[in-house]
Amino acid sequence: MLEESGPNIRKSEYGGISGGPVFTLAGDPFVPNFDVDDSVSFRIISAALHIDTHLLLHEMSASLKIASHSHDERIARIMWAAHILFYLTKTQSHNKQPQDTKNNAGCDDGDTDESSDNETDYETERTVILSSPRASIREKFLDCIAQLLSPCKGWDGVTATAIREGEDGVEVDVASNDEFLSREGRYCTRLERYLAGCNEGTTGVTATSPERFERKAINFAGRRVDHWIKDLRTVLEHHPLPQSSPGREVASTWTMFRDLILQPHPDQSVTKYRVLMVQQAYECVNTPELRQTLSDIFGGQTAAKLWNKLNFLARPLADCRLLALIATREPHLRQCKIVRIASQPKTTLDPKYVIGIFTAWEQLGLGSPPKCVIQKLDHFNGKFEKACAEAYSLHAEMQLVLHYEERRAPPPTLDYFGCSKKTCLLCETVLDALPNQVSTRGRHGVCYRAWGVPDSTADTIQLAVQRLESSLIGRIKGFLDDLVRPRQKGQAVNTVQSGLLSDLSRSTLEELQKREKDLQSFKYKQDAHRNELMIREGIAPRTTPRPRPVDNFEPEDCCVMCHTIPGRLCKRCRSTYYCSRDCQRSDYASHKHLCRQLSTEPSRPSPEHKRAIFFPVDEDQPRLIWVPCRRQCDDDDLRPWTEVDHHPYLGPDSPRKGTMRIEHNPVRSRNLGSGFAAWAPHKQGHCISVLHREAYLIDGSPTNRSISACVRASCTSIPAHEYRGSMIALREIHHEDYVDITLADLRHMMDYLVSYRNTHIRESVPDLHHHANTTVRGVKICCYGEVNLHGSDAFVGVNVTRSNRIALGKGSISPISVCLGMPIRFWKDYDGEFTRDPAGWKENMTADSNPNAAFMMVETDPSRESWGWASLDWNSDIGNVWAVREDGRDLSVDDVAMMCCFARRKMQRMFEDVMESGSKLEDRRRVVELITWDNMAAYWEEVGGNARDNWDDMV
Structure with missing residues (x-):
């Protein structure tokens, strides 16, 4: 007897459009390791799980067709599926890990810089890297080289590296999305010499004296550097520096950078200007106090943008310095030979596979597209055919994979590829399908449609490409399933029986799905x-x-x-x-x-x-x-x-x-x-x-x-x-x-x-934690008519805007609230309906009576004759009352209820006792001294005020 969770059978990650589970035997999750001749055994398994054998065999045979496609057709199917998935999901990340779903907005246009790479300052990064295990140091070594060999932003500037260690040194293989230029060979030689010259005597180089190679590295990445200079200049021009008083050293560092980036520079000194800008940015990111200073000056959001852009601008020099430190610690890495591997042929489809998008949809086995998909894909039809006719280069990671799988060079000694960007979804799927899974610096999980398919007769490549095809089709089905039958987040998936296999009729299911x-x-x-x-x-x-x-x-x-x-x-x-x-x-x-x-x-x-x-x-x-x-x-x-x-x-x-x-x-x-x-x-x-x-x-x-x-x-x-x-x-x-x-x-x-x-004030939404910058939470203290006619609570949370406060006028500060240490301003609601008793009113108190507000307005100054009394204005014609904290903070409904209960039920009796006994000055002061927050809180707990069910009896 086989269980669904057992080792020999498991549920696929993606279900079909019908919503039923798709089961596969041990092996690839999308290509079942199943022989049709073993149908008898399969029926035994199906009977044990109460599954309709004929339906499941039909679904399984559809999956088995994947393995029957020719090599050229499989490449075409991958390109079709990649474009369709991109058109459907755009820059949506397909990663499961939340940390890998950031910064995907630029993936379509080849934006390869990741802000998440620069969350710490370089001083901290150096300390962490150099105290890390040996493998982590080599991974950072590869990433730094990849970034130094990436001349620009965008797709054509992406590079990937792999390391092969020997007895006398290391070889670093480098691949690029675009072809290498002749000048890059000379640049690689200079990088080798730079590493060879790194020893204990050269680690004290400062940002104010960059070595010759470091200047070359900055200008090699000139287009990237110019982009970040322009970007930073734009931000600073729109955010003039306010008056501030940071520390002298911090102020000097930032002021020098700001003045340098905002001043125009002549064309003939552009290379020198780049070097000055990068080394000054490096000084900034190596001043930890500056980050907090920027936050204080510009605010958190703008400061975070500035800090990330400073890190990107400083990257060429930072990578050089980090490489030098790594080579100082690991002398073996100083003898480094950089090998540029030749670019692989581009992927071009046979003309017979240049077809329309809906024809490709049907040939991928996705059935007839529903109306919602037709609406999404119809305007991409012309683009799709043109895209299928284009030639696509292999991504740098895939060029390294082919280089080793076709045995053009010995395999790397570390299952890690350094890269100048994060890995896309298609590269990620292939790397995970290799016998030895290859890691990279990170994966953004976006389906990048301009992707050349690795073309090789090697078994490992064939299997990886086959799994890539299955994965892409499965993701399209999963997206389609969610699109046709959206499921709430966290809702459990049916794990035993498909909806089509249940006892419900098809019409019932369709009705439920429609609802x-x-x-x-x-x-x-x-x-x-x-x-x-x-x-x-x-x-x-x-x-x-x-x-x-x-x-x-x-x-x-x-x-x-x-x-x-x-x-x-x-x-x-x-x-x-x-x-x-x-x-x-x-x-x-x-x-x-x-x-x-x-x-x-x-x-x-x-x-x-x-x-x-x-x-x-x-x-x-x-x-x-x-x-x-x-x-x-x-x-x-x-x-x-x-x-x-x-x-x-x-x-x-x-x-x-x-x-x-x-x-x-x-x-x-x-x-x-x-x-x-x-x-x-x-x-x-x-x-x-x-x-x-x-x-x-x-x-x-x-x-x-x-x-x-x-x-x-x-x-x-x-x-x-x-x-x-x-x-x-x-x-x-x-x-x-x-x-x-x-x-x-x-x-x-x-x-x-x-x-x-x-003066219109609205009730606040209890579960809404955000409100406008000029709005504060206040409390409406409801009058007798509001509570009895409308069934309102005695205290209701409200949102009071700045314009409301201006329109309401001066208002009055509650003397009781001042004694309690939380001054509250009260306003009468003159727009209320309870200025007079409504028709048929038979209650003892008038409709506009509001004893809770009136007792909060009792005079507390012992020297005044009106001590213990509310003013005439707050003794009659009160109605509903708006209450807002004088310090501009949000006012809690619980606090107002507690104050009113304390003033009305506890303190008022004390006021009356003193006035009946002659109202001596000493007695008045003694009563006022009892109006404290601690005494109020103790009384509130004594009468059970913490339970809102008891409020009706207390206030």
């Missing part, structure tokens, strides 16, 4: 909609909320929705930056009003005309217009100013113009500018100037329909203020001048308008 698919689709749409609403409200879980000074401005190229840097311009209008499709989708309802207009707008009539957004009063759509902005000069003091010709947009009656300037986006905590008032001492940034009819609230102007439509489309809140009459929005810069407005300004304007005078 599951509909449910998953609904949940996906629901989550996507919820995410869009969160982003519109300034709640971005991807970003970390951070307090920022008023004069801190986000750069223009950051995401307009969540401030992530860098953003990407909208492809159509080229006027707004987004970091992701989620952010772009959340802004689209508002952005679409003008995006197409901007991409097709007419030419500027004259240099004086500036682009503006016109909000007509009687239309549902805003419009882009050119507004004349003429520079004028005052006759008295000769000061220049700009005259904006707003006629006839604000009305045919030429009304007086009013101006509303927007310098801050309160929803996203983004400062646009400051100092646009005439008396302001500092002027910077820009603002959005909204021109309107000065008397629009009293001159009979109707509600502006276009603004109402934009606000409804862009925000989830209802504006508290009514905007009337036509309006014009311009982008104003300092010195009373104007420039063309952008569609990012439209988002900032809509956020401002919806938050202006907005």
Whole structure:
């Protein structure tokens, strides 16, 4: 009797489209080690497992066809499958290990630099490497050589290395994705001499005196170095250095680098400039304190980007120094001969295998593609045929494999390939299928379609290629299965019986599958909609909320929705930056009003005309217009100013113009500018100037329909203020001048308008741990009517925005909360429905009674005559009350409930006892001294307040 988990039979990693399990006998998981002549034995196994023999034999025979393909056809099938899998999954990682799924965004274009390689400083890395086992040191030795022999970023710069050790030294075989050039032979000779000269007397070389080879290495990687110099310069230009006071040595190191990278350099000194930049970057990454300093200056996200880019820029010099240290410790590695292996022939398909994508789909045994797959692959059909007709070079790792498997050189002595990048999915599968599995520095797990297939008669290569074909087809089936029948994360897979083999009818199964698919689709749409609403409200879980000074401005190229840097311009209008499709989708309802207009707008009539957004009063759509902005000069003091010709947009009656300037986006905590008032001492940034009819609230102007439509489309809140009459929005810069407005300004304007005078406060979501930077968690203390009529809890968590606090006004600080060490500001909800008792009200207390809030407002100053009493304003007509911590931190519902219970049930009795006994000053002070957090917490525990079920009896 054989068990499913036994050693002779196991379940394949990938099931079929039907969702049933696919069983294979011992051997390859995709190519069953099964002889059809042994069908009797197979039926015995099937009977033991209660499996339909005929169906399973059909599935097994389909798998057996894999082994019957010719060699040329198998190569074609691999190329078909690789392209199809890439089209379906793009840069998605197929690795199981979470640590290998990072940094895959650039895999399609050949981006070979991995930020995860530089998580530590080089000083730490040297210490760790040189104290590691002998094999680890050789692996790092190979990686350093591979990186030093990689001249540029991208596919054609990838190199791989392998080591072969002998009695007198080592040989390092080097393969490249592209062919080696003649100059690379001279460079390899210089590298050999550099290693030979590494001994105890040369390890003290400093970054300020690079050796001759180190300068050659820097300029050999010139294209890579130039890329990172340009990249760093762009980041620093968009992030000017704020005022800071780091240590003198740290400040000097960073200032020197910054000044060097930001200054222009003549073309004739480009090689010298590269060397200076790399050695200065090396100094920076070898100053551990600098990383924390950058974080303090620029913030964590920008500092992390700068640090990674500094590591990449310093890499040529760092690799040279690390090689020297390794060779110093391991004298055997100094006698190193670098052997460049000849490039293998490219993979080219026979013309009969250059077919359409859906023909290839069927020939791969995938059946008829479902509608969702047709939609995904249809627009790739033309690209697929062209791709099949192209010739593809072997990746460097595969060239090394062929070099050894075809016995062109003795095998390496270490089962490890050094590489200048992480290994792709196809190379990874082949390396794992070899008799001696070969390791590499890391695997990104992305299916890279431009991949030449190793062509060899060696049995090991044939078997590895066969398993690669099976793996790719299996992954396509697995993707298709998840696409057709999505399964929730963590849901168990059926391990015994296929759905098609169960007692349920096919129609029942199809109905269940359709329902599951509909449910998953609904949940996906629901989550996507919820995410869009969160982003519109300034709640971005991807970003970390951070307090920022008023004069801190986000750069223009950051995401307009969540401030992530860098953003990407909208492809159509080229006027707004987004970091992701989620952010772009959340802004689209508002952005679409003008995006197409901007991409097709007419030419500027004259240099004086500036682009503006016109909000007509009687239309549902805003419009882009050119507004004349003429520079004028005052006759008295000769000061220049700009005259904006707003006629006839604000009305045919030429009304007086009013101006509303927007310098801050309160929803996203983004400062646009400051100092646009005439008396302001500092002027910077820009603002959005909204021109309107000065008397629009009293001159009979109707509600502006276009603004109402934009606000409804862009925000989830209802504006508290009514905007009337036509309006014009311009982008104003300092010195009373104007420039063309952008569609990012439209988002900032809509956020401002919806938050202006907005006292609408919403309840917080209990399981949502992110909220907007300008939002704090507060508590609504509900009045008697709210609790009895609506069944509300006595205390409800709410989100209070910065604009809410401004609109609510001054409010009042609770004296009890001050004594407890947590000052809380209270506001009455004047918009509530309980300003008077509703019809049919028969309770003892009025609907607006709120004793919890009233007792928190009791006077605690013993010297005042009103001690023990709440003010008249807090003795009647209270209603619901908003409570927010004065220090700007989130306020817990539990803390407010505990405070109110303590003030109302414990302290109020003490206040009454003292007032009834003559209210002496000493007695008052003694009572106030009892108002402490420890006493409150002890009373809360005594009455069982930690259990929320008891709250109704206490408060």
